[in-house]
Amino acid sequence: MVTEIAIIDVKPGEEAAFASAYRDTGHDLLATTPGCVSAAMHQSNETPTRFVGVNEWESTEAHLDNFRGTDRYARYGAALRPYLAGAPLVEHFDDIMHC
Template sequence: MIIEIADIAVQPEDKDAFAEAIQRAARTVLARSPGYRRHIIFASHETPGRFVLQVEWDNLEAHTVGFRQSPAFAEWRAIIGPYFARPPHVEHFDVVVSG
């Protein structure tokens, strides 16, 4: 299992519209992707317009190849991309400890 963490910035005035768009995109596009397990979307209290997306994938390739190189990625970006204040910062993590 691999965890994708995406740190996403949108304009504060777009935060409600983005929250709706990313929820819809996750439900209709992301969740259909092979290797997808689950996701959590966080919205910051301290920094309006900052979101963190956590996605659990079967393995790194499920995200970097299976999803990002598929037509689903273009669909995903078409829904949420117009809200980005700048490109998201994305990293992949291994779980060390889970409580």
């Protein structure tokens, strides 16, 4: 399993609209993708314009092939991109210890 972390900054004043777009469209596009184990979005208490997506995938390939390489990714971007302040920072992480 691999964890995808996406650090997302949205335009000031667009926090509620971004959260709504994620709830209405983004989450289902991720969560129903083959190979997606879990999908969550968190909003910072200290920096309300910062969100962090934490998604678990069966493998990096499952994410890249089943989501990024499909029309799901285009639809996800179309729903959320209008609210972004810049490109998200996205990386994949392997679990070295889980409790």
